[in-house]
Amino acid sequence: MEPLKRTDLEINKTKQHDSNRLIVSFLREGRPCPSIELTSKSARKAAEHQLITKDLEHAISSIEFALSLYAEQQPEDNNIVKYDKNNIDHLIKHNFILSSIITYGKCFATAKGRNARLPEQKLRKIIGDDLFAFHEQILNLRNNWVAHCGKSQMETAKTIFITDPLREKAPNYICHTSFAAEISFEDLIIFCELCKTVLKLNISLQNEAISALNCELQKTHMHELLKSAKTEFIYHNEQLLDAKKNN
Numbered sequence: 001m002e003p004l005k006r007t008d009l010e011i012n013k014t015k016q017h018d019s020n021r022l023i024v025s026f027l028r029e030g031r032p033c034p035s036i037e038l039t040s041k042s043a044r045k046a047a048e049h050q051l052i053t054k055d056l057e058h059a060i061s062s063i064e065f066a067l068s069l070y071a072e073q074q075p076e077d078n079n080i081v082k083y084d085k086n087n088i089d090h091l092i093k094h095n096f097i098l099s100s101i102i103t104y105g106k107c108f109a110t111a112k113g114r115n116a117r118l119p120e121q122k123l124r125k126i127i128g129d130d131l132f133a134f135h136e137q138i139l140n141l142r143n144n145w146v147a148h149c150g151k152s153q154m155e156t157a158k159t160i161f162i163t164d165p166l167r168e169k170a171p172n173y174i175c176h177t178s179f180a181a182e183i184s185f186e187d188l189i190i191f192c193e194l195c196k197t198v199l200k201l202n203i204s205l206q207n208e209a210i211s212a213l214n215c216e217l218q219k220t221h222m223h224e225l226l227k228s229a230k231t232e233f234i235y236h237n238e239q240l241l242d243a244k245k246n247n
Contacts, residue, residue: 002007007032022235034229042212048116049206055103056199062100063192069093070185104140104195107202116209118202129198134190135198 006182010027026033069089082089107118124132143157156178163171 004028004033011208020236024233024235025231032061032231034226034231036225036229037233038213040216041109042209042216045116046206046209046213049130049209051115052107052202053199053206055107056195058191058203059100059103060192060195060199062096063188063195063226066093066096066100066182067185067188067192069096070188091181097188100191100195101142102171104191104198107198108139117133118205123201126201127194131180131190131194131197134187135194138191138194210227 008028010030012025012027014023015021016023026035069092108120118131120135127135151186157175159173159175161171161173
């Protein structure tokens with residue numbers, strides 16, 4: 001018998017009122033599918049690799065959208081030298097690039113309770129030293145520019161004492177910032193290819209976990225397993241900001 005595929009299923013999600021609980025059910029031709037959450041180490045690891053896939057696919061989509069904005073502009077207008085926060089193209093491109101950097105970096109961050117890892121040494125062997133150096137530059141941008149305030153060549157602030165060459169106004173000082181609003185078109189293409197390569201690595205690691213899970217299921221009595229089947233599962237989608245927690 002051919003196994004069910006994700007494309008065979010309709011996934012229904014319902015958020016409970018005034019709750020962070022999301023009720024998820026899986027349907028086949030409109031009928032609820034009796035299902036069981038698998039919680040072994042290999043099952044959890046496979047699920048966590050799916051979270052990494054979600055993040056990498058988001059980063060790739062963000063980069064590709066930013067690249068499409070470059071394609072719509074004249075070559076001489078591609079590089080933002082004087083960033084204008086009221087220019088919608090500048091704003092969208094800048095934020096899509098920031099989003100892709102921070103989401104990519106998330107895939108390599110260590111966090112409590114996460115079992116899935118992307119081994120950087122294995123990645124280095126796959127992509128080579130040059131592209132791995134680019135990978136490290138992206139992580140450095142994430143850590144010292146986008147997500148945290150560290151030492152970076154991407155932004156600078158100076159206090160400048162200015163005199164009037166016309167000698168009509170008294171000298172004064174201003175605090176001025178200058179920052180990079182984007183990555184070059186060429187580097188964005190490299191970044192996109194890097195994300196796709198990392199995605200392939202993540203899928204191969206997920207397949208290893210799935211292979212181990214399949215071995216476990218072959219030793220499991222399905223009749224006993226299905227006794228605990230249900231048709232709804234609770235996912236927790238906590239609000240990004242919750243005013244109640246601040247009171």
